[in-house]
Amino acid sequence: QQQVKQSPQSLIVQKGGIPIINCAYENTAFDYFPWYQQFPGKGPALLIAIRPDVSEKKEGRFTISFNKSAKQFSLHIMDSQPGDSATYFCAASKFGDDKIIFGKGTRLHILP
Amino acid sequence: DAGVIQSPRHEVTEMGQEVTLRCKPISGHNSLFWYRQTMMRGLELLIYFNNNVPIDDSGMPEDRFSAKMPNASFSTLKIQPSEPRDSAVYFCASSTGGSNTEAFFGQGTRLTVV
Numbered sequence: 759q760q761q762v763k764q765s766p767q768s769l770i771v772q773k774g775g776i777p778i779i780n781c782a783y784e785n786t787a788f789d790y791f792p793w794y795q796q797f798p799g800k801g802p803a804l805l806i807a808i809r810p811d812v813s814e815k816k817e818g819r820f821t822i823s824f825n826k827s828a829k830q831f832s833l834h835i836m837d838s839q840p841g842d843s844a845t846y847f848c849a850a851s852k853f854g855d856d857k858i859i860f861g862k863g864t865r866l867h868i869l870p
Numbered sequence: 871d872a873g874v875i876q877s878p879r880h881e882v883t884e885m886g887q888e889v890t891l892r893c894k895p896i897s898g899h900n901s902l903f904w905y906r907q908t909m910m911r912g913l914e915l916l917i918y919f920n921n922n923v924p925i926d927d928s929g930m931p932e933d934r935f936s937a938k939m940p941n942a943s944f945s946t947l948k949i950q951p952s953e954p955r956d957s958a959v960y961f962c963a964s965s966t967g968g969s970n971t972e973a974f975f976g977q978g979t980r981l982t983v984v
Contacts, residue, residue: 790970799977801977856918862911863912
């Protein structure tokens with residue numbers, strides 16, 4: 759059973775566009791929702807994270823929107839650039855548990 | 871700190887052979903994770919350790935897989951015997967432990983079993 763469902767699997771956006779990646783979860787015990795970014799040949803690295811007590815978090819061009827009642831959260835990339843082309847993973851973890859459960863990932867390609 | 875160090879970066883082996891992947895976590899980190907990445911399944915958590923003790927190995931696919939952490943600075947993931955379906959990129963990650971902390975990933979080991 760997949761605990762964190764991510765969509766779409768792949769996404770192509772023109773430079774300057776706003777790619778949106780969506781995730782949904784079932785376990786209401788999850789209380790920390792990070793996004794990781796992975797470039798080819800590298801390991802994933804933390805990009806931005808949110809806790810369920812806020813509905814939105816912005817860091818630079820990256821924004822997480824969080825809907826607690828729907829158990830959904832999404833990543834928006836403003837003014838996307840070719841350098842943002844990477845695989846993005848949403849994830850979830852819960853208080854008292856070290857492990858991080860990842861979605862299947864979204865391969866994003868920004869056209870120049 | 872050099873970050874999480876994994877070796878080898880690439881491994882090609884024949885079906886039936888034993889494969890050992892190695893990981894050195896970031897000094898001072900208490901938690902260590904082994905993940906497997908494939909196109910079909912994404913990033914799957916195989917096992918994680920806290921203070922060198924295995925806490926959750928429910929993601930280990932079968933008895934052919936085993937992991938050890940003999941001390942705070944070293945961990946291994948062993949596959950014996952290896953099969954073609956084990957081909958994937960295997961990542962080691964470490965964190966300071968506790969809830970809601972960042973995991974730092976190594977560069978991964980790309981395993982190909984032929």
